[in-house]
Amino acid sequence: MRVVVRLLSTLLALAVAAGGALLALEVGWAWWQPDKAPLLVPWPRWKTELAAVDWSSTPVRIAAGIVAVAGIVLVLLALSAKDRAVRMADPADGITVSASPRALARLVGVAVRAQDNVRGASVTASARRVRVRATSRLENEEQLRPRLLETVDGVLDDLPLQRRPKVSVVVDSPKDRR
Protein backbone atom coordinates (compact mmCIF):
# COMPACT_ATOMS: atom_id res chain seq x y z
CA MET A 1 0.00 0.00 0.00
CA ARG A 2 2.81 2.38 0.80
CA VAL A 3 4.18 2.17 -2.74
CA VAL A 4 0.70 2.80 -4.14
CA VAL A 5 0.30 5.90 -1.97
CA ARG A 6 3.73 7.20 -2.97
CA LEU A 7 2.86 6.72 -6.65
CA LEU A 8 -0.59 8.26 -6.25
CA SER A 9 0.89 11.13 -4.29
CA THR A 10 3.38 11.81 -7.10
CA LEU A 11 0.61 11.80 -9.70
CA LEU A 12 -1.61 14.06 -7.59
CA ALA A 13 1.32 16.45 -7.13
CA LEU A 14 1.81 16.58 -10.90
CA ALA A 15 -1.90 17.17 -11.41
CA VAL A 16 -1.95 20.00 -8.87
CA ALA A 17 1.13 21.61 -10.43
CA ALA A 18 -0.27 21.28 -13.95
CA GLY A 19 -3.66 22.62 -12.88
CA GLY A 20 -2.08 25.61 -11.18
CA ALA A 21 0.15 26.36 -14.16
CA LEU A 22 -2.76 26.16 -16.61
CA LEU A 23 -4.95 28.33 -14.40
CA ALA A 24 -2.31 31.07 -14.09
CA LEU A 25 -1.46 30.83 -17.79
CA GLU A 26 -5.02 31.06 -19.09
CA VAL A 27 -6.07 33.81 -16.70
CA GLY A 28 -2.97 35.82 -17.55
CA TRP A 29 -3.46 35.31 -21.29
CA ALA A 30 -7.16 36.22 -21.21
CA TRP A 31 -6.31 39.34 -19.23
CA TRP A 32 -3.54 40.43 -21.57
CA GLN A 33 -5.23 39.49 -24.88
CA PRO A 34 -8.98 39.41 -24.14
CA ASP A 35 -9.96 39.05 -27.79
CA LYS A 36 -7.73 36.12 -28.70
CA ALA A 37 -8.55 32.42 -28.42
CA PRO A 38 -7.38 30.63 -25.26
CA LEU A 39 -3.93 29.04 -25.30
CA LEU A 40 -4.42 25.43 -24.26
CA VAL A 41 -7.72 24.99 -22.43
CA PRO A 42 -10.91 25.51 -24.48
CA TRP A 43 -12.59 27.14 -21.50
CA PRO A 44 -15.14 29.30 -23.41
CA ARG A 45 -16.66 26.07 -24.75
CA TRP A 46 -16.69 24.57 -21.25
CA LYS A 47 -18.38 27.73 -20.06
CA THR A 48 -21.29 27.41 -22.48
CA GLU A 49 -21.61 23.69 -21.79
CA LEU A 50 -21.64 24.20 -18.01
CA ALA A 51 -24.17 27.00 -18.36
CA ALA A 52 -26.50 24.59 -20.17
CA VAL A 53 -26.66 21.85 -17.50
CA ASP A 54 -28.31 22.26 -14.10
CA TRP A 55 -27.27 20.71 -10.80
CA SER A 56 -29.99 18.07 -10.81
CA SER A 57 -29.10 16.70 -14.28
CA THR A 58 -27.84 13.14 -14.48
CA PRO A 59 -24.33 13.86 -15.84
CA VAL A 60 -23.64 16.30 -12.99
CA ARG A 61 -24.88 13.81 -10.42
CA ILE A 62 -22.80 10.99 -11.92
CA ALA A 63 -19.70 13.18 -12.02
CA ALA A 64 -20.27 14.28 -8.40
CA GLY A 65 -20.69 10.65 -7.33
CA ILE A 66 -17.48 9.60 -9.09
CA VAL A 67 -15.55 12.46 -7.46
CA ALA A 68 -16.89 11.58 -4.01
CA VAL A 69 -16.09 7.88 -4.40
CA ALA A 70 -12.60 8.66 -5.71
CA GLY A 71 -12.08 10.86 -2.65
CA ILE A 72 -13.15 8.07 -0.31
CA VAL A 73 -10.75 5.66 -2.07
CA LEU A 74 -7.89 8.16 -1.70
CA VAL A 75 -8.58 8.64 2.01
CA LEU A 76 -8.80 4.89 2.62
CA LEU A 77 -5.56 4.27 0.72
CA ALA A 78 -3.77 6.99 2.64
CA LEU A 79 -5.06 5.59 5.94
CA SER A 80 -4.00 2.05 5.06
CA ALA A 81 -0.42 3.10 4.28
CA LYS A 82 0.60 3.40 7.91
CA ASP A 83 3.61 1.61 9.31
CA ARG A 84 2.42 -1.80 10.47
CA ALA A 85 5.60 -2.92 12.17
CA VAL A 86 5.18 -4.54 15.58
CA ARG A 87 7.25 -2.53 18.03
CA MET A 88 9.45 -4.28 20.52
CA ALA A 89 11.01 -2.89 23.65
CA ASP A 90 14.23 -0.94 23.15
CA PRO A 91 17.20 -3.12 24.11
CA ALA A 92 19.27 -0.01 24.87
CA ASP A 93 19.04 3.72 24.58
CA GLY A 94 19.07 4.85 20.97
CA ILE A 95 18.05 1.52 19.52
CA THR A 96 14.57 0.60 18.45
CA VAL A 97 13.52 -2.86 17.39
CA SER A 98 10.45 -3.88 15.49
CA ALA A 99 9.27 -7.00 13.77
CA SER A 100 7.17 -7.32 10.68
CA PRO A 101 3.61 -8.53 11.31
CA ARG A 102 4.38 -11.41 8.99
CA ALA A 103 7.32 -12.51 11.11
CA LEU A 104 5.14 -12.45 14.23
CA ALA A 105 2.42 -14.44 12.45
CA ARG A 106 4.96 -17.01 11.31
CA LEU A 107 6.41 -17.38 14.81
CA VAL A 108 2.94 -18.02 16.19
CA GLY A 109 2.03 -20.29 13.28
CA VAL A 110 5.07 -22.52 13.73
CA ALA A 111 4.29 -22.96 17.42
CA VAL A 112 0.61 -23.68 16.79
CA ARG A 113 1.27 -26.20 14.05
CA ALA A 114 3.75 -28.01 16.27
CA GLN A 115 0.93 -28.82 18.73
CA ASP A 116 -0.58 -32.29 18.71
CA ASN A 117 -3.76 -32.87 16.74
CA VAL A 118 -3.48 -29.63 14.80
CA ARG A 119 -3.88 -30.27 11.13
CA GLY A 120 -3.30 -26.78 9.87
CA ALA A 121 -3.40 -23.21 11.01
CA SER A 122 -3.58 -19.78 9.51
CA VAL A 123 -2.41 -16.82 11.52
CA THR A 124 -2.76 -13.10 10.95
CA ALA A 125 -0.98 -10.71 13.23
CA SER A 126 -0.72 -7.00 13.84
CA ALA A 127 0.60 -4.95 16.72
CA ARG A 128 -2.85 -5.09 18.31
CA ARG A 129 -4.18 -8.50 17.55
CA VAL A 130 -3.14 -12.04 16.75
CA ARG A 131 -5.79 -14.20 15.12
CA VAL A 132 -5.33 -17.92 14.85
CA ARG A 133 -7.57 -20.23 12.91
CA ALA A 134 -6.65 -23.86 13.39
CA THR A 135 -8.16 -27.01 11.95
CA SER A 136 -8.21 -30.29 13.76
CA ARG A 137 -9.80 -33.65 13.09
CA LEU A 138 -9.27 -35.30 16.39
CA GLU A 139 -10.19 -32.63 18.91
CA ASN A 140 -13.10 -30.26 19.07
CA GLU A 141 -12.89 -26.58 19.79
CA GLU A 142 -13.54 -26.97 23.49
CA GLN A 143 -10.59 -29.32 23.95
CA LEU A 144 -8.07 -27.67 21.67
CA ARG A 145 -8.73 -23.97 22.12
CA PRO A 146 -7.38 -23.55 25.69
CA ARG A 147 -4.19 -25.37 24.73
CA LEU A 148 -3.65 -23.22 21.67
CA LEU A 149 -4.32 -20.04 23.64
CA GLU A 150 -1.65 -21.15 26.08
CA THR A 151 0.76 -21.85 23.23
CA VAL A 152 0.24 -18.45 21.67
CA ASP A 153 0.59 -16.78 25.05
CA GLY A 154 3.87 -18.63 25.52
CA VAL A 155 5.19 -17.38 22.17
CA LEU A 156 4.20 -13.81 23.00
CA ASP A 157 5.74 -14.08 26.46
CA ASP A 158 9.07 -14.96 24.86
CA LEU A 159 9.05 -11.84 22.72
CA PRO A 160 10.05 -8.48 24.14
CA LEU A 161 6.95 -6.83 22.71
CA GLN A 162 6.17 -3.27 23.68
CA ARG A 163 2.49 -3.93 23.86
CA ARG A 164 0.86 -7.27 24.03
CA PRO A 165 -1.56 -8.05 21.23
CA LYS A 166 -4.93 -9.56 21.98
CA VAL A 167 -5.16 -13.19 21.03
CA SER A 168 -8.12 -14.89 19.45
CA VAL A 169 -8.18 -18.56 18.56
CA VAL A 170 -10.80 -20.31 16.48
CA VAL A 171 -10.73 -24.07 16.00
CA ASP A 172 -12.38 -25.58 13.00
CA SER A 173 -13.12 -29.23 13.66
CA PRO A 174 -15.53 -31.72 12.07
CA LYS A 175 -16.26 -32.98 15.56
CA ASP A 176 -18.12 -29.77 16.30
CA ARG A 177 -20.36 -30.20 13.30
CA ARG A 178 -21.84 -33.48 14.41
Add this chain to the structure above:
Amino acid sequence: MSVSAARRAQGRSHGAERTLTSVVGVLAVLAGAAALVVGVGWLGQFRGHRPVLDPIAVDWLGDHALYARIGALVLGVLLLVLGLWWFFRSLRPERRPDLRLDETSGAELTVTASALSDAVQADAESIDGVTRARTRSVGTVAEPALRITLWLAEGTDVRRVWSDLDTFVLTRARDSLGVDTLPTAVRLELDTAGSARVH
Protein backbone atom coordinates in the same frame (compact mmCIF):
# COMPACT_ATOMS: atom_id res chain seq x y z
CA MET B 1 17.10 12.98 20.87
CA SER B 2 18.78 9.74 19.96
CA VAL B 3 15.65 7.78 20.72
CA SER B 4 13.62 9.77 18.27
CA ALA B 5 16.36 9.53 15.63
CA ALA B 6 16.34 5.77 16.07
CA ARG B 7 12.58 5.73 15.81
CA ARG B 8 12.66 7.83 12.67
CA ALA B 9 15.17 5.38 11.21
CA GLN B 10 12.58 2.57 11.44
CA GLY B 11 11.20 3.37 8.06
CA ARG B 12 10.97 5.94 5.39
CA SER B 13 8.65 8.75 6.34
CA HIS B 14 5.33 8.67 4.55
CA GLY B 15 3.71 11.39 6.61
CA ALA B 16 3.64 14.16 4.01
CA GLU B 17 2.49 11.87 1.20
CA ARG B 18 -0.24 10.35 3.34
CA THR B 19 -1.44 13.70 4.65
CA LEU B 20 -1.54 15.38 1.25
CA THR B 21 -3.26 12.40 -0.37
CA SER B 22 -5.87 12.37 2.41
CA VAL B 23 -6.40 16.12 2.08
CA VAL B 24 -7.04 15.75 -1.66
CA GLY B 25 -9.34 12.83 -0.89
CA VAL B 26 -11.30 14.76 1.73
CA LEU B 27 -11.66 17.76 -0.60
CA ALA B 28 -12.94 15.47 -3.36
CA VAL B 29 -15.46 13.86 -0.99
CA LEU B 30 -16.69 17.26 0.21
CA ALA B 31 -16.97 18.65 -3.33
CA GLY B 32 -18.77 15.57 -4.65
CA ALA B 33 -21.11 15.45 -1.68
CA ALA B 34 -21.88 19.17 -1.93
CA ALA B 35 -22.71 18.85 -5.64
CA LEU B 36 -24.96 15.87 -4.90
CA VAL B 37 -26.71 17.71 -2.06
CA VAL B 38 -27.43 20.68 -4.33
CA GLY B 39 -28.57 18.38 -7.16
CA VAL B 40 -30.93 16.36 -4.97
CA GLY B 41 -32.55 19.59 -3.87
CA TRP B 42 -31.80 19.58 -0.14
CA LEU B 43 -30.79 23.23 -0.48
CA GLY B 44 -34.11 24.02 -2.13
CA GLN B 45 -35.59 22.96 -5.45
CA PHE B 46 -34.80 26.34 -7.00
CA ARG B 47 -31.09 26.01 -6.20
CA GLY B 48 -31.01 22.50 -7.67
CA HIS B 49 -32.41 23.60 -10.99
CA ARG B 50 -30.01 26.49 -11.50
CA PRO B 51 -27.30 25.97 -14.14
CA VAL B 52 -23.94 24.65 -12.88
CA LEU B 53 -22.22 27.78 -14.15
CA ASP B 54 -24.66 30.13 -12.48
CA PRO B 55 -25.19 33.50 -14.22
CA ILE B 56 -25.46 35.13 -10.78
CA ALA B 57 -21.96 33.94 -9.90
CA VAL B 58 -20.62 34.89 -13.35
CA ASP B 59 -22.09 38.39 -13.04
CA TRP B 60 -20.60 38.79 -9.59
CA LEU B 61 -17.18 37.75 -10.91
CA GLY B 62 -17.59 40.18 -13.80
CA ASP B 63 -18.25 43.01 -11.35
CA HIS B 64 -15.07 42.18 -9.46
CA ALA B 65 -12.97 41.26 -12.50
CA LEU B 66 -9.69 42.74 -11.22
CA TYR B 67 -9.75 40.91 -7.88
CA ALA B 68 -11.00 37.71 -9.50
CA ARG B 69 -8.13 37.76 -12.00
CA ILE B 70 -5.50 38.54 -9.40
CA GLY B 71 -6.95 35.87 -7.13
CA ALA B 72 -6.95 33.27 -9.90
CA LEU B 73 -3.37 34.13 -10.90
CA VAL B 74 -2.11 33.91 -7.32
CA LEU B 75 -4.01 30.67 -6.75
CA GLY B 76 -2.56 29.18 -9.95
CA VAL B 77 1.01 30.10 -9.02
CA LEU B 78 0.55 28.80 -5.47
CA LEU B 79 -0.85 25.51 -6.76
CA LEU B 80 2.06 25.21 -9.19
CA VAL B 81 4.63 25.78 -6.43
CA LEU B 82 2.87 23.42 -4.03
CA GLY B 83 2.54 20.75 -6.73
CA LEU B 84 6.20 20.94 -7.72
CA TRP B 85 7.40 20.86 -4.11
CA TRP B 86 5.16 17.88 -3.42
CA PHE B 87 6.22 16.13 -6.65
CA PHE B 88 9.95 16.36 -5.95
CA ARG B 89 9.41 15.43 -2.33
CA SER B 90 7.55 12.26 -3.35
CA LEU B 91 10.19 11.28 -5.89
CA ARG B 92 13.20 12.03 -3.69
CA PRO B 93 15.05 8.85 -2.80
CA GLU B 94 15.89 8.20 0.81
CA ARG B 95 19.28 9.62 1.76
CA ARG B 96 22.27 7.50 2.68
CA PRO B 97 24.44 9.92 4.62
CA ASP B 98 28.15 9.36 5.22
CA LEU B 99 29.37 9.41 8.77
CA ARG B 100 31.64 12.37 9.48
CA LEU B 101 33.89 11.41 12.35
CA ASP B 102 36.28 14.33 12.27
CA GLU B 103 35.62 17.64 10.64
CA THR B 104 38.82 19.48 11.60
CA SER B 105 40.21 20.90 8.40
CA GLY B 106 43.21 18.96 7.14
CA ALA B 107 42.23 15.93 9.19
CA GLU B 108 38.76 15.15 7.95
CA LEU B 109 37.69 11.61 8.48
CA THR B 110 34.56 10.35 6.80
CA VAL B 111 33.21 6.85 6.79
CA THR B 112 31.20 6.36 3.63
CA ALA B 113 27.70 5.04 3.94
CA SER B 114 28.56 1.80 2.16
CA ALA B 115 31.66 1.12 4.28
CA LEU B 116 29.66 1.69 7.44
CA SER B 117 26.82 -0.57 6.41
CA ASP B 118 29.14 -3.31 5.12
CA ALA B 119 31.01 -3.44 8.42
CA VAL B 120 27.88 -3.58 10.57
CA GLN B 121 26.27 -6.06 8.21
CA ALA B 122 29.14 -8.52 8.55
CA ASP B 123 28.93 -8.27 12.34
CA ALA B 124 25.18 -8.72 12.36
CA GLU B 125 25.34 -11.78 10.15
CA SER B 126 27.74 -13.40 12.59
CA ILE B 127 25.07 -13.49 15.31
CA ASP B 128 23.84 -17.02 15.86
CA GLY B 129 20.43 -17.47 14.26
CA VAL B 130 20.72 -14.56 11.83
CA THR B 131 20.72 -15.85 8.29
CA ARG B 132 20.86 -12.55 6.45
CA ALA B 133 21.30 -8.93 7.33
CA ARG B 134 20.87 -5.75 5.37
CA THR B 135 22.20 -2.49 6.66
CA ARG B 136 22.01 1.04 5.41
CA SER B 137 22.57 4.47 6.78
CA VAL B 138 19.55 6.76 6.97
CA GLY B 139 18.76 10.17 8.31
CA THR B 140 20.73 13.35 7.69
CA VAL B 141 24.44 14.17 7.66
CA ALA B 142 23.93 16.04 10.92
CA GLU B 143 22.11 13.13 12.49
CA PRO B 144 22.97 9.87 10.78
CA ALA B 145 21.32 6.66 11.88
CA LEU B 146 21.46 3.02 10.94
CA ARG B 147 18.70 0.74 9.77
CA ILE B 148 19.36 -2.96 10.08
CA THR B 149 17.03 -5.61 8.75
CA LEU B 150 17.72 -9.07 10.13
CA TRP B 151 16.31 -12.30 8.78
CA LEU B 152 16.17 -14.91 11.50
CA ALA B 153 16.22 -18.65 10.98
CA GLU B 154 13.13 -20.49 12.13
CA GLY B 155 13.33 -21.53 15.76
CA THR B 156 15.71 -18.75 16.74
CA ASP B 157 15.31 -17.31 20.21
CA VAL B 158 14.23 -13.79 19.30
CA ARG B 159 14.89 -12.46 22.78
CA ARG B 160 18.53 -13.59 22.65
CA VAL B 161 19.11 -11.98 19.23
CA TRP B 162 17.41 -8.87 20.54
CA SER B 163 19.86 -8.59 23.43
CA ASP B 164 22.91 -9.66 21.38
CA LEU B 165 22.35 -6.80 18.98
CA ASP B 166 23.36 -4.10 21.39
CA THR B 167 26.00 -5.93 23.37
CA PHE B 168 27.70 -7.44 20.37
CA VAL B 169 27.11 -5.66 17.09
CA LEU B 170 26.34 -2.08 17.93
CA THR B 171 28.79 -1.71 20.77
CA ARG B 172 31.49 -2.89 18.42
CA ALA B 173 30.37 -0.53 15.71
CA ARG B 174 30.35 2.40 18.14
CA ASP B 175 33.75 1.44 19.55
CA SER B 176 35.42 1.06 16.18
CA LEU B 177 33.96 4.32 14.94
CA GLY B 178 34.70 6.09 18.18
CA VAL B 179 31.24 7.57 18.52
CA ASP B 180 29.13 7.59 21.65
CA THR B 181 25.78 7.16 20.04
CA LEU B 182 24.69 5.61 16.80
CA PRO B 183 20.90 5.69 16.59
CA THR B 184 19.78 2.40 15.17
CA ALA B 185 16.51 0.89 14.07
CA VAL B 186 16.34 -2.87 13.78
CA ARG B 187 13.67 -4.65 11.82
CA LEU B 188 13.23 -8.37 12.36
CA GLU B 189 11.98 -10.77 9.72
CA LEU B 190 11.68 -14.54 9.70
CA ASP B 191 13.58 -16.23 6.92
CA THR B 192 11.43 -18.46 4.79
CA ALA B 193 14.23 -20.04 2.80
CA GLY B 194 15.22 -23.55 3.76
CA SER B 195 12.48 -24.17 6.25
CA ALA B 196 9.87 -26.79 5.60
CA ARG B 197 6.32 -25.66 6.30
CA VAL B 198 4.63 -27.74 8.93
CA HIS B 199 1.18 -28.87 7.99
